[in-house]
Amino acid sequence: MVTQGKGIGxxxxxxxxxxxxxxxxxxxxxxxxxxxxxxxxIGSTDERGLHxxxxxxxxxxxxxxxxxxxxxxxxxLYPDGSVEVKDDGRGFPVGIHPKMGRxxxxxxxxxxxxxxxxxxxxxxxxxxxxxxxxxxxNALSSHLQVNVYQDGKIYQQEYERGQILYDLKxxxxxxxxxxxxxxxxxxxxxxxPEPGIFxxxxxxxxxxxxxxxxxxxxxxxxxxxLNDLRVEPPKQKVYHYEGGIVSFVEYLNHHKTPLFKTxxxxxxxxxxxxxxxxxxxxxSYTENVFCFANNIHTPEGGTHLAGFRSALxxxxxxxxxxxxxxxxxxxNLTGEDIREGLTGIVSVKxxxxxxxxxxxxxxxxxxxRAMVDSLVSDKLSxxxxxxxxxxRSVLDKCLSAARAREAARKARDLTRRKTAxxxxxxxxxxxxxxxxxxxxxxxxxxxxxSAGGSAKTGRDRHFxxxxxxxxxxxxxxxxxxxxxxxxxxxxxxxxxxGGGFGNEFDPEKLRYHRIVCMTDADVxxxxxxxxxxxxxxxxxPRLIEDGYVYIAQPPLYKVSRGKSVNYVYxxxxxxxxxxxxxENAKPDVQRYKGLGEMxxxxxxxTTMNPETRSMYRVTLKDAISADEMFTLLMGDQVEPRKxxxxxxxxxxxxxxx
Numbered sequence: 290m291v292t293q294g295k296g297i298g299x300x301x302x303x304x305x306x307x308x309x310x311x312x313x314x315x316x317x318x319x320x321x322x323x324x325x326x327x328x329x330x331i332g333s334t335d336e337r338g339l340h341x342x343x344x345x346x347x348x349x350x351x352x353x354x355x356x357x358x359x360x361x362x363x364x365x366l367y368p369d370g371s372v373e374v375k376d377d378g379r380g381f382p383v384g385i386h387p388k389m390g391r392x393x394x395x396x397x398x399x400x401x402x403x404x405x406x407x408x409x410x411x412x413x414x415x416x417x418x419x420x421x422x423x424x425x426x427n428a429l430s431s432h433l434q435v436n437v438y439q440d441g442k443i444y445q446q447e448y449e450r451g452q453i454l455y456d457l458k459x460x461x462x463x464x465x466x467x468x469x470x471x472x473x474x475x476x477x478x479x480x481x482p483e484p485g486i487f488x489x490x491x492x493x494x495x496x497x498x499x500x501x502x503x504x505x506x507x508x509x510x511x512x513x514x515l516n517d518l519r520v521e522p523p524k525q526k527v528y529h530y531e532g533g534i535v536s537f538v539e540y541l542n543h544h545k546t547p548l549f550k551t552x553x554x555x556x557x558x559x560x561x562x563x564x565x566x567x568x569x570x571x572x573s574y575t576e577n578v579f580c581f582a583n584n585i586h587t588p589e590g591g592t593h594l595a596g597f598r599s600a601l602x603x604x605x606x607x608x609x610x611x612x613x614x615x616x617x618x619x620x621n622l623t624g625e626d627i628r629e630g631l632t633g634i635v636s637v638k639x640x641x642x643x644x645x646x647x648x649x650x651x652x653x654x655x656x657x658r659a660m661v662d663s664l665v666s667d668k669l670s671x672x673x674x675x676x677x678x679x680x681r682s683v684l685d686k687c688l689s690a691a692r693a694r695e696a697a698r699k700a701r702d703l704t705r706r707k708t709a710x711x712x713x714x715x716x717x718x719x720x721x722x723x724x725x726x727x728x729x730x731x732x733x734x735x736x737x738x739s740a741g742g743s744a745k746t747g748r749d750r751h752f753x754x755x756x757x758x759x760x761x762x763x764x765x766x767x768x769x770x771x772x773x774x775x776x777x778x779x780x781x782x783x784x785x786x787g788g789g790f791g792n793e794f795d796p797e798k799l800r801y802h803r804i805v806c807m808t809d810a811d812v813x814x815x816x817x818x819x820x821x822x823x824x825x826x827x828x829x830p831r832l833i834e835d836g837y838v839y840i841a842q843p844p845l846y847k848v849s850r851g852k853s854v855n856y857v858y859x860x861x862x863x864x865x866x867x868x869x870x871x872e873n874a875k876p877d878v879q880r881y882k883g884l885g886e887m888x889x890x891x892x893x894x895t896t897m898n899p900e901t902r903s904m905y906r907v908t909l910k911d912a913i914s915a916d917e918m919f920t921l922l923m924g925d926q927v928e929p930r931k932x933x934x935x936x937x938x939x940x941x942x943x944x945x946x
Contacts, residue, residue, distance in 0.1 A: 320399065320428035320451035327486055330425045334487050339474055340496055342429065345422035346374040346470050347513075351504060351584060353378030354511045355638065359467070364497070365516045370490045371432075373471040380439040380468050383457060392457040394437055395446060398427045399453065423470070427451050429486050430472040438463045450475060450483070498526045506540070507584050507636055509533030534567040534634040541632045545571040548630075548686065549679045555668040559660050561640045566597065566665065568633035570683055574690075574769050575827055578633040582642050582652045591645070591652030593637045596661030598624055604669045605687060612677070614684045622687050625792065629690040637661070696771035716781035720745045720755040731803035732785060733841070733897070734758055736817050739885030740892075744807070747889030748897060754801065756785050761817050765824045779824065788829070796831050804832060805904065807841035807896065809883045822907065830909070838907040843884055843896045850876035856895045858903065 323330055331338040331345075343364065353359035359378035366372055381394035389396050401424050427433050428451040437444040443461040447454045477485030494517050501513040505528035517524040530536040538552040552569035568578075580587045580594045587593075602624040609615035609622065643653040673680035715721060718741075724730050732754040735741045741757030748755055763776040770791070773779055783790050787800035806821050808814035818840065825832045832838050844856035846863050850870065857863045863878070870876060881887060887895070896902055 320401070320424060323401070323425050323428035324450070324486065327429055331429070336489055336491070336493065336496075339487050339489060340492065340500075342426045342472065342474060343372055343374070343492070343497060344500060345426050346372075346472075347501070347504070348584070349422060350374060350376035350378060350468070351508060351511070354508055360510070361512045361514070363514045363516070364501070366492055366494070366497075366519055367471075368519045369473070370476070371471055371473045372492065373469060375467065375469040377465065377467040380437040380466050381435070383437055383439055383444050392444075392446075394435060394444070395453065395457060398423050398433070398435060398446075398448065399451065400424060424451075426470075426472055429475055431475040431483075431485075433470065433472040436460075436469040438465045438467050438469075494524060498528075501526070502528045503537075503586070504528075504584060506530050506534060506537035506634075507581055509536075534565055534636055537634050538567045538569050538632050541577060542569055542571050545573050545632075547571045548682045549676075553669065553672055555664060555672075557660075557664040557668070560656070562657065562660060563638045564593070564657075564661055564664055565636045566633065566661075568631060570630050570686060571632060572686075573630050573766070576628040576631050578628065578631060578635065580652070581634070581636040582644070583638050584636075585642075585644075587644075587650055587652050589645075589651035592654055592656075592658040593635050593652050593661050596658040597633075597635050597665055598628075599658075600662045600665035601669070602627055604666055604673070605683065608670070608673045608680055609684050609687075612680070612684070614681070614688070620691075622691055623694070626687045626690040626694060630686060635661070690769075693769045693771045697769075697774050716756070716784055718757055718781065719785050720748075720750075721785075722750060722752050722754045724752045727799050728802045730754065730801040731805055732756055732801040733805045733807045734782070734821060735884065736808045736814060737883075737885060740807075740809070740883065743885060743887060743889045743892045744897070747891075747893035753897065754785070756781060758782075758817070761813075762820050762824065764820060765827050773824075773828070782824075786829075788832075791828055794829050794831055796835055796837075799837065802837055803839055804837050805839045805841050807843070807884065810843055810845055811882055814883075825907075826909075833907050833909045836906055836908070840905040840907060841896050842903040842905065843881065843887070843892075845881060847879040847881065847891075848876050849879070850874060 327334050327338065331341040347362060347364060350359055350362045353376060354362075359376050361377050363375040364372065365375075381397060383392050383394055385391065386393045386396045389400070427448050430448070431450060433448045435446055441462055441464070442459050443463050444457055445460045446457045474490050475483070475486040476490035477488065494515070498515050501515055505511055505513045509531055510529075510533075512527065512529040514528075515526045532539070535552050535554050548570045552567045555564075555566040557564050578594070578597070580590055582591070582593060602622070605627045606615065606621045615622070637652070637657055639654060639657065641654075645651040645653045722730055729752050731752060733744055733748070733756070735744045735755055735757050737759070738757055741755060744755045744757075758778050758781075760778075762778045763773060765773050765779075774783075774790070785800065786804065788798045789795050804825075806818050808817045822833075822838070825838055842858055844858050845860070846857045848855045848857060848863070848866055855866060857866055867876070867878075884892060884896075894901060
């Protein structure tokens, strides 16, 4: 018998092979560490990491704007896969660095943690925490060119995968100042002998414009322009908001009905930390407060959000008592009551931000909480005193929310499932599976009893559960919590999933790690699917964020010729298949308009069998855009939805009327 490992009796040659000494310590020179482990610096090498390169360079230009030296940033996407970022700031310093003995611009582009963000006085406030942005982009680009416009001259230098191609040189004269960086991401190709970094080099125009719109809102007065020269005619978007985050709140509420006309705006500065807050209540039932620290979105909140929430709850309750809207025997309003229908932006800019985690998703500076709390307490109290009608409308909404919360609490108690393993409280129409490991289990939400019957018969009972839904579920976008929890179909889903609901939702208690929307391939099926997604997004967003929600892809057509049967999923596939059969072979083509038209075996073969099926996983790229879309599609205002349908009708295929 041969055993592996080290211990008493190990032979000398084994000792040599397993030795760990100074000869095995690697030192990665220059930017080699970035190319070896790119995920440590940009998160991933997929589409997300690719876009991060652009953000890093644009962030440098925004830092110039925060310092008061830049007004205009121009981003251009070229057909050759390169991106150019041009700003009108001061330009990278071109003088010789006293310690490195090389031009400062070269040092910034070739050495990690070199920049004006480490206490040298270059920037008081910066979005770039680590000071690695420009050098990381250089390391992960197959080619990069920098032009600096300064002191009447144009300086230029180029690099290849982080290596200098030539010394910084003067290539012309100019009257402007600023920096232009054009880079070609290092994409994996079969032709290039170098291994490459990125899986794709395709920049998404919509992803970039969403980010730049957000940055323009957060930095009032700055102008960010995005041009896409890869298409004909070229696409262009320009973002410029003198109102800053007030305009941001108005934008987020533009498909909703605000309770008052102009958002509340609060600003203040203390010990070098600037805080801006804008907020406005609307008649919806969901909270949308987004937090930023040095222009970085912090979706997990942090000390700035905690300070805002504590002050908001205290001020609203204090005003309610003082104005006798809350009676002596009334309980205090909860933070959840007060934030119902609230849209807000909390933006802080500080000298030394402390983010929790590499992804910068939560702010940790303890002093920020006290600062934001104090600022909101003072300014919002004054606002309510000076605007009693606005304060009254806010309190009325909060009281209504409190009454609904109590009704919802009673309804929620009826939907709780004790544990993921107990089945006594399960809805009667659920056909559960026998497997008890959630990571192996999946539940199909099926439209109607007919399709539900086929799915129950055709499924693999070991790991597949079926929950038939009767008709269209409630549109939760227009419905308060107590009515949501009184809906039978929604109660059945909450109980079956086992993870709870709303603020009590716990993904650790989920019974299934694949929740599959399986609806008909027609207009009604699409409507039911969007109703389900709206419910998940508004009341169980972790389902989507953690990747538990899927959309089944049943076939559109069954094509039969003799004993040969093919299932196709799009019109394009159908035409391609028919083309291969020739003009003389006339197959029988059946268009499936509902899942109920398929036998149990057909449904298994085409849509449910893990070996042969195709499913889409629902992802959440951007919370702000998602919120806007759900409000537009499912909200109360008809006109914006009508405009959206008219603009996008030409993109619809397989429409059944």
